Amino acid sequence: xxxKLNDKYLGSFxxxxxxxxxxxxxxxxxxxxxxRTGAGNDFLGWLDLPVNYDKDEAARIVEAAKKIQxxxxxxxxxxxxxxxxxxxxxxxxxxxxxxxxxxxxxxxIYFVGNDIxxxxxxxxxxxxxxxxxxxxxxxxxxxxxxxxxxxxIFRDLLVQKYGKEGAKERIFATTDRAKGKLxxxxxxxxxxxxxxxxxxxxxxxxxxxxxxxxxxxxxxxIYAMMDGAAxxxxxxxxxxxxxxxxxxxxxxxxxxxxxxxxxxxxxSYEASLIMTAEWWKQLYGESExxxxxxxxxxxxSFTTDLHSMGQFLQEGSRIMFETVIDLQESSxxxxxxxxxxxxxxxxxxxxxxxxxxxxxxxxxxxxxxxDGGTPTMVLELSxxxxxxxxxxxxxxxxxxxxxxxxxxxxxxxxxxxxEYKKNMFALLGKPGYEDRAAELxxxx
Amino acid sequence: xxxKLNDKYLGSFxxxxxxxxxxxxxxxxxxxxxxRTGAGNDFLGWLDLPVNYDKDEAARIVEAAKKIQxxxxxxxxxxxxxxxxxxxxxxxxxxxxxxxxxxxxxxxIYFVGNDIxxxxxxxxxxxxxxxxxxxxxxxxxxxxxxxxxxxxIFRDLLVQKYGKEGAKERIFATTDRAKGKLxxxxxxxxxxxxxxxxxxxxxxxxxxxxxxxxxxxxxxxIYAMMDGAAxxxxxxxxxxxxxxxxxxxxxxxxxxxxxxxxxxxxxSYEASLIMTAEWWKQLYGESExxxxxxxxxxxxSFTTDLHSMGQFLQEGSRIMFETVIDLQESSxxxxxxxxxxxxxxxxxxxxxxxxxxxxxxxxxxxxxxxDGGTPTMVLELSxxxxxxxxxxxxxxxxxxxxxxxxxxxxxxxxxxxxEYKKNMFALLGKPGYEDRAAELxxxx
Numbered sequence: 001x002x003x004k005l006n007d008k009y010l011g012s013f014x015x016x017x018x019x020x021x022x023x024x025x026x027x028x029x030x031x032x033x034x035x036r037t038g039a040g041n042d043f044l045g046w047l048d049l050p051v052n053y054d055k056d057e058a059a060r061i062v063e064a065a066k067k068i069q070x071x072x073x074x075x076x077x078x079x080x081x082x083x084x085x086x087x088x089x090x091x092x093x094x095x096x097x098x099x100x101x102x103x104x105x106x107x108x109i110y111f112v113g114n115d116i117x118x119x120x121x122x123x124x125x126x127x128x129x130x131x132x133x134x135x136x137x138x139x140x141x142x143x144x145x146x147x148x149x150x151x152x153i154f155r156d157l158l159v160q161k162y163g164k165e166g167a168k169e170r171i172f173a174t175t176d177r178a179k180g181k182l183x184x185x186x187x188x189x190x191x192x193x194x195x196x197x198x199x200x201x202x203x204x205x206x207x208x209x210x211x212x213x214x215x216x217x218x219x220x221x222i223y224a225m226m227d228g229a230a231x232x233x234x235x236x237x238x239x240x241x242x243x244x245x246x247x248x249x250x251x252x253x254x255x256x257x258x259x260x261x262x263x264x265x266x267x268s269y270e271a272s273l274i275m276t277a278e279w280w281k282q283l284y285g286e287s288e289x290x291x292x293x294x295x296x297x298x299x300x301s302f303t304t305d306l307h308s309m310g311q312f313l314q315e316g317s318r319i320m321f322e323t324v325i326d327l328q329e330s331s332x333x334x335x336x337x338x339x340x341x342x343x344x345x346x347x348x349x350x351x352x353x354x355x356x357x358x359x360x361x362x363x364x365x366x367x368x369x370x371d372g373g374t375p376t377m378v379l380e381l382s383x384x385x386x387x388x389x390x391x392x393x394x395x396x397x398x399x400x401x402x403x404x405x406x407x408x409x410x411x412x413x414x415x416x417x418x419e420y421k422k423n424m425f426a427l428l429g430k431p432g433y434e435d436r437a438a439e440l441x442x443x444x
Numbered sequence: 445x446x447x448k449l450n451d452k453y454l455g456s457f458x459x460x461x462x463x464x465x466x467x468x469x470x471x472x473x474x475x476x477x478x479x480r481t482g483a484g485n486d487f488l489g490w491l492d493l494p495v496n497y498d499k500d501e502a503a504r505i506v507e508a509a510k511k512i513q514x515x516x517x518x519x520x521x522x523x524x525x526x527x528x529x530x531x532x533x534x535x536x537x538x539x540x541x542x543x544x545x546x547x548x549x550x551x552x553i554y555f556v557g558n559d560i561x562x563x564x565x566x567x568x569x570x571x572x573x574x575x576x577x578x579x580x581x582x583x584x585x586x587x588x589x590x591x592x593x594x595x596x597i598f599r600d601l602l603v604q605k606y607g608k609e610g611a612k613e614r615i616f617a618t619t620d621r622a623k624g625k626l627x628x629x630x631x632x633x634x635x636x637x638x639x640x641x642x643x644x645x646x647x648x649x650x651x652x653x654x655x656x657x658x659x660x661x662x663x664x665x666i667y668a669m670m671d672g673a674a675x676x677x678x679x680x681x682x683x684x685x686x687x688x689x690x691x692x693x694x695x696x697x698x699x700x701x702x703x704x705x706x707x708x709x710x711x712s713y714e715a716s717l718i719m720t721a722e723w724w725k726q727l728y729g730e731s732e733x734x735x736x737x738x739x740x741x742x743x744x745s746f747t748t749d750l751h752s753m754g755q756f757l758q759e760g761s762r763i764m765f766e767t768v769i770d771l772q773e774s775s776x777x778x779x780x781x782x783x784x785x786x787x788x789x790x791x792x793x794x795x796x797x798x799x800x801x802x803x804x805x806x807x808x809x810x811x812x813x814x815d816g817g818t819p820t821m822v823l824e825l826s827x828x829x830x831x832x833x834x835x836x837x838x839x840x841x842x843x844x845x846x847x848x849x850x851x852x853x854x855x856x857x858x859x860x861x862x863e864y865k866k867n868m869f870a871l872l873g874k875p876g877y878e879d880r881a882a883e884l885x886x887x888x
Binding site for chain 2: 080081082084085096097098100101102103114115116117118119120121122123124125126127142143145146148149151152153156181182184185202203262263269270271272278281282285286288289290291292293294295296297298301302303304306307308309310311312313314315316317318319320330331332333334336337339341343344345346348349352353354355357358360361363364365367368369371372373384414415416417419420421422423424425426427428429430431440443444
C-alpha cells in the first residue's frame, strides 16, 4: 500500500466516540465537495485532474523536457508560491535535497523569482556565467512582481547570449490558456507555452504543467506521478471514515484543533521531504488560514530538529500535534561500520543499516512525544518515487478540501494575500495606488 | 548602529504602561543573570565570552583554517544541534545560502551527522568521490548517535584514502577539554583538538571553537565576529528598558505571549538568513519550551513565504506575532531592467535596485500584518557581515536569558531532549535499556 494512516498512538487524545460524532460533518463536507456546490466550487479542477488531464499536452511536456535536457547545463524555473513549491517539492522528494550537487545527466535546476533579494539574484547570475541556460517562466497573469522582475533579467541575459531567435528556443512559458500579459508576450515572441488551467488554484497546481515541466526536466516519470494521483483519487472516493484515511486525517486534525491543538507539525526523517513540507504548509495555511481560523502549519525535519525543536515538542506549551511521514523503504542502504576500539560505544548498532536506526528514532520519538502530551498521527509511506508523490499530493489536497469545509471556510480562495502587495505598490508609487499611499503615509 | 529595535508598529498591541508594568520583572531577571544566582548559573560562560575567549586558541583556529583551506576541496563538519546550526547560520549569513555553489577559494562545506538518513549519507559519499577531504568532528561527549555514526563512516573513508598518518592531519576534533570518548580518541590518534567550554551550552556555542573553526574555514573574520559580540555585550549591559533594546525585546515578547500570542515568527527577506532563523529556533525553543510553557518559535522567509504562509499570517488564527529583520544595506546591487514594451507592467520600478523594492515589500507587509492583527517588532540590521552576526548572536542570547527568567524557567537546561534518545536506545537493544524496552513493548 502506498500510504496508510496509523492512528494507534492517538488513543489517549482522540476517542472512537469523537470520530463517530464528527462523521456527519465529514459527510456534509464530502457532499459539498462532490456535488460541487460548496464555496470556491469553480476551483475544483484538481479533483479529476489525475484522470482527465490533457494527454497531448503531457506528451508535449515530455518532448520539451528532452529538448531542455539536451540544450542546457542550468534550467531556471521562474515562479513563486504554487508556481514554485510543488515542482521543487516533487523533484527533491523523488531525487534528493542535494539534486543540484549530484552527478547526473539532467541539468541543474534553480528556482528563481520567488523573492526580491538582490544578493540572491546577483549570486545566481554568477552561477550562470559560462553555462548554457533554458528558462521556464510560470505565471498565470505574467504581472506578479517577483517572477516578472526575474524574467526581465533572465530574458535580457538569454537575448544577449543567444540572440532573439536563439532565446525563443530556450524560453518556455506556463501561463493562462488565452489571456494575460505573459500569454500575449509568448505568442508575440514565439515561446512554446503550457497551460495553467482556469479551475485549479496555484497551491493545487503541482500536477498541472506548472509542476510537470520542471519535474520532467529532472528526469522524473510524470505519467507515473499522475497514475499515483489517480490511485489516490480511487482510494479516497467514498465517504467512509473507517476506510478512507484521507477523510480520517481531516477529521482527526479538526478534533485536535477544537481541543486547543492550534499548530500542526509536518514531520519527516529525510531532508528530501523538507520541501514537501513547505508545499504542504502553503496548501494548508492558505486554504484554512482565514476569518481568524485555521490550524497553523509548521514543519520540522528529524532527527536534525530533535536537537533544536525537540525540547519544545516534548515539554513546551501543549498547543501542537504532529503528522509524521514514516518512510518504510529507503532509496539507499548504508551500513554502520564496526570499530574494534568501540571508542564511541556504538558497536551495538554496527552492521545495522542507517535506515533501520532512523526508523527506531522515529518510533522512539512518537512514543516520547505522545507521552509528553503531543499527539501524533503517522502516515506510513511505502517509498520515495514519482507515483508515491502523486498519491501523497492527492491525499493532502482532498483532505484539505474536506477539512476546510468542516472548518466553515472557503478552502479555495486566498483573500488576504493581496494586502501586502497593495501596500507595496502604493509605497513604490505605482500609478492607481495614490489613495492607499496617502493612507499609509499616516501610519509610518 | 548595528542593530536597532523599532517598535513603532506595535502601538495598538503593547502600551507604554504595559512596558512600565513589566519593568520590575525585567530588573529581577537582570539581577538573577548578572549576580549569577539564577537557575542554570553554571552555564553562563557565553556572557563574557566575547571579551575573555581564549586568544591562543583563536589563533590556532585561524591557522587550522588556513591548513584546511589549502588541503581540501570539501570540508565535512560533523555535528548536530548547537554543533551544527550556529556555524551554518554564520556562514550563510556572512556569505550566502548558495555558499557551496559560488566560485571561491575556500572549500565547499557540508554539514553531516545531523540526521540518520541513509539516502543523505549515500549522496554525500557520492559527492565526495574523487575530492580531497578534511573533517571537523564536533561533539562534547563523542557518543551522540548521529555524529558518531557519521564520524565512523568518514574516519574509515579518510584512512582508506590517506592512510592512518595522512588521515590524522585531516581530522580536527572540537570536544571536551579533558574527558570524554572523543577526547580520548583524539589524544590516542593525534588529532588536533579544540575546546567546547564546560560553561557554555550547545545552543550558546557558536562563538566558541564549535562554530569558529568552520566559520574561519569559510573565509570569515572570526575576530571581527567576536568584536561584534563584544560591542553588543557593552550595549546591553545596563538594565534600562528605554535604552536596552535587547531587554525591551525580551519584555515585549513576554507581554505578547501573555495576551495569547503563542507563536513567534522570525522573519527575514533574504535566503541567507534562513539558517539564522533555524539557529534562533533552537536558542528560543530549547531555552523556553519546558514545564508546558514557552512561545513556540517558527520562521518564514519573505517574500517567498508571503505566497504560502502570507494568507495565514494576514487572516488566520490570531495566535502569532512577528520579529522581522530589516536589512538596511544589501551586499549586492541589481537594477531592474527597463523594457520598452512594458509587457508585465513593471516599468514603474525599472531602474530601481531590487533591494529598494524588497524593502518596500517589507514595509508594506509590516503595515498589512499589523492591520490584520499580527503584531510586528522590527530589528533594523545595518548589513550582513561577521561583526553584525556576532552582535546579533549576543543580542538574542542575552534576550533569551532575560526572557526565560521572566517566564520562570531555567533557560539553560534541556531536560526533555533525552526522552526520545532513551526510547531509541531501548528499541535498538542497547545494553542497559532493557527495562525501558519492556515498557515500550506494551505501548506498541
